[in-house]
Amino acid sequence: MHSAIQLLLVCGMLCPSSSTLQDRHQFQRDQVSDPTPGPPMLELGSKTATFIQRWSKVAPITYPGGTYKYSNIENFPGSPGISAALISLLPGGLRELHWHNTTEWAIVLSGTCRATVMESGKDRPAETWDFGAGDVWYFRPNEGHMVQGLRPGCTYLAGYDDGSFEDRESLSVSAWLSTAPARVVAQGLGVTEGEVTRHLAADTFTFLPLGPALDTSLEEFRAHIGRPPQQPVLLTHRFRLAQVTPEVSTAGGFVSVAQVTNFPVSTEMSGALVRFAPGALRQMHWHPGHAEWQYVINGSLAAGVFMKPGVYEEGFLGEGDAGYAPKGSAHWLRNTSNDTDAFMVLIFDDGTFTNIDLPWLIGNVDPEVTATSLNTSVAFAEAIDYTVPTMVPAHSHYPTSTHGSSRTGNATKFGR
Incomplete structure (x- = not known):
């Protein structure tokens, strides 16, 4: 399976930090054959849906922390049941704390990232792991989570069980707290209203912000959690697919x-x-x-x-x-x-x-x-x-x- 991991790294050349990643790849682009030219799509009958998307031709959207592009029924009408996102994070780039009604199944294509997921329950179980190429995570609907790029950055593919879903429509902590009344936010966070107005800009939605590149180990990160979980999760959200x-x-x-x-x-x-x-x-x-x-x-x-x-x-x-x-x-x-x-x-x-x-x-x-x-x-x-x-x-x-x-x-x- 080691060859699978190496070939997964080919996808690292699609992310914005590819120039820093290419030196780490065993397989360079000139070792991967260009797509073989073929005939146009062929249709038998008059009601065939289009089941192929030239997603490679869709330009990603650039944010301070990385790039993002999506595939759903808006740009891929033939896929009504599943949508997806391709996200590349710079070191320190963050898919901010958020949640959504859909299930998320994701695989890291290149690089390394750190992800945290928070489950519901009175004991507030949570889990943080580092994910490398070939690792998978699974987040159930409306479980709070974040993903942060570690050095040298990462690219991951996320799938969702709703063909109309688009990740930028997720409920995010930045959009929520910059929209809610400062008095309510202050009371909820145990700070003064003045501190809220000074530190939280109104109507802000960061989505992929850029923070400091983390150099802390996973153990150090877990030790500095502001409110540690009272118990671990019963079922891990990480799976090492490339190693099975x-x-x-x-x-x-x-x-x-x-x-x-x-x-x-x-x-x-x-x-x-x-x-x-x-x-x-x-x-x-x-x-x-x-x-x-x-x-x-x-x-x-x-x-x-x-x-x-x-x-x-x-x-x-x-x-x-x-x-x-x-x-x-x-x-x-x-x-x-x-x-x-x-x-x-x-x-x-x-x-x-x-x-x-x-x-x-x-x-x-x-x-x-x-x-x-x-x-x-x-x-x-x-x-x-x-x-x-x-x-x-x-x-x-x-x-x-x-x-x-x-x-x-x-x-x-x-x-x-």
């Missing part, structure tokens, strides 16, 4: 999963880190209980989503792009490179990761049933290899390009 044994590992790649069975606090969302060997295919499949939001860390992937008879979409995802597969939709992903691995983060809007692969579907019935369903011969049904794995290695039977596929010959082309 992959749930699936073949010559075609691996799938490492963080879900409620190995990350018990994450009851409403789960996620995965996927490696695609050159030319490898993520087996044709669907998820019975959740949608899938996709982010390409590096490389270029062909993708297809099947919604119902006559409604099918196919396209390409490059580095930094996002994709989506609605719950129950049949879909697949394939590395278009013949010599470079591709890595992807998957985010799901359910705490349990479930899927049904094509070989499993058609292999659990008599070959005559399979042949009848596919309108083909029994000989073909008996020739199928029903043991093809979840991550399928490149094979001579699989084409290296989807260009000119006869299955999309009647499609209506539209520009991207």
Whole structure:
């Protein structure tokens, strides 16, 4: 799994402090192949949603503490169930204390950050950890939390279980206290009204402010908490995804999963880190209980989503792009490179990761049933290899390009 951590660091080149981070990367940009040019998106039928977002083309918004960009139904209408944010923090940059109605599942792509989460309850349990590349956190709805960049900065991808959510609309402590009456704030904080008016500017919303770069250890930070928690949390909010044994590992790649069975606090969302060997295919499949939001860390992937008879979409995802597969939709992903691995983060809007692969579907019935369903011969049904794995290695039977596929010959082309 060490190669996964190294390739995750490629994403560090997307953050504003990349010049300071590049020296730390084993994999430089010239070692990552440019996305393979492909045809326009193809549409069969007239009601196909767009399940690919050129998120790599969306410019981030710059704040004193770092940069931010979001993906939700406003700029990615095909993703109604899951939204996301890509946040880069400078050393000392702070995603200020805030909370929101949505669940947050996040993975650190590069660098190091420190995060604190506060749960509800009379004993006020709280938890603070340092997170490195490949680490995941999970915050339940309306749990107060913050994230601060440590040296040399960090970039993290956060997913939310609401396709309309945008992180700048979270309830934040800066906006709240600069809006509330000074008399109320003074009484609530045990200070004078004059101190409030001198130190808290009215109508202030900092979002990503820049503070001092922290040089304190995690233990020192915990020791200086103004009001220490009376008890620790029952379930940790941190998971070391890049260090777990992959749930699936073949010559075609691996799938490492963080879900409620190995990350018990994450009851409403789960996620995965996927490696695609050159030319490898993520087996044709669907998820019975959740949608899938996709982010390409590096490389270029062909993708297809099947919604119902006559409604099918196919396209390409490059580095930094996002994709989506609605719950129950049949879909697949394939590395278009013949010599470079591709890595992807998957985010799901359910705490349990479930899927049904094509070989499993058609292999659990008599070959005559399979042949009848596919309108083909029994000989073909008996020739199928029903043991093809979840991550399928490149094979001579699989084409290296989807260009000119006869299955999309009647499609209506539209520009991207």
